[in-house]
Amino acid sequence: MPDVRSISEARGGAREISSSVLDVIDLKGEISKPGPGVSPCGDKGAGKFYTIHHPWSVSGVPVEEMKKAMERLRKSLPGKGWKIVSYGPDASPSKSLELVADSTKKKFSISIRLLDRTKRANPGSLKALISVDLTSACFQVPKGKVVDGY
Template sequence: MKTRLSACALALPLVLTTITGCGMTEKDSDTTPSAGTSTTRDASDAMERLSSGIYDLIGVRGKTSDSRPFVAECTGKDTKTHFRIFHWWSFYPASAKDLDVAMERLKTELPKHGWKIVTYGPDTSKNRNINLTADNDQHKAGVNIVQRAKNDPPKLSLHVVSGCYKVPDGQEVERF
């Protein structure tokens, strides 16, 4: 368990850097793009709808983990007025052979729905997990999908992240 947790902790900065890179960053800047003004609840609901849209593109039977979006800080921004939404979840296909089908469908279908594939291919881990990272400029969001074929059970790990939101004037970020 410690090894898995440590690997996740080490991989997190890479995933976040990758997701917030390329098309999701504002031109000539290393900062996270603005996603506009919203309450944390409304932004969380929007992130769930975005994740649900990705789920619909998977196109194979299976189940998902029971997870909810959470609020995080925007680097370099006032933590009382700015926030990001993260939604981390997993998809477990009904059949292990459907894992490849699901990943291929996502690679094909995401661009048809406003996502730009930024990276696709095996990572450098011992398992050579297939990674897909995509940005959606319209929604100011990014997703990193990792095909974990050698897990028991096999799964897709999905990390969906928003740009930086600002709460409406007079409100503060609600943490959950």
Template sequence: MSDSNGTAAGTSGSDGAKVVGVRDQDEVNAETKKVSSELYDLIAVKGTASKAGAGVRSCEGLDREKFYTMFHPWSLSATTDDELAQAMERLKAELPKHGWKIVKYGPDGSPAKSLELTADNDERKFGVHVSFWKARTVLGKPKPPMLMIDVVSGCYQVPDGQKVEHY
């Protein structure tokens, strides 16, 4: 379900963009937040989650007033690397039980070889990407271990008579 831009995919639109249906933007926004909450529950780590909200972006190659995708980037920091390493293994094991297909699991291409997981839920029209950043020092300051989570919906068209609200 993830295309080369990391967006959830479905049927083809013009210029290769993927349109998965017609849906009210508020409904997809609420579903995006629900998916993030479910992922938080599966991670099952009592850490500090960021407060970032969901956002909207245009679907590549399509009219930005009619087509949109919702995204919700957030992070979760913990006390130890081990807590988050276990959370990544838990996600790998549990996501398929909840309708997700693991597309990628392993080290990324960075010098740190951070562990990453990418999964798609074709039924719900969502994708997720999770990166595990181990504890590190940045500009002389210690940074806790962290999961970086990006949830993204498929590309939807707003119902007739509506325009995409960009925020």
């Protein structure tokens, strides 16, 4: 049975986790602005169950600094309650460095990828960035409430 959490509580938890991850990344770059959003939870009742999804990124710093940030994440997240599920090249043709971790206590998963787009033959205006994708487990709204944030 999914945990019962208000949407504002779950969004606040996502912001807190993202802030903690950003502290570990410790880069003075450009941070994307969108906040945590609410999504349906699979085929469960749309008015009663939901997930939180918080994608964001850091760009505008040298790739070498981003590589150091990825290593800091790999070393620091376990001490913050995260279990590293995988760390290494992803399955994309560019073999981007990816870290995937789960927090069973907080009920969130995170995928962090270093996208070095500067290596492309024709990078154009594309920048290197660290892409963070934070997703919650399925939560249930408190009794008498409905999901209204889709």
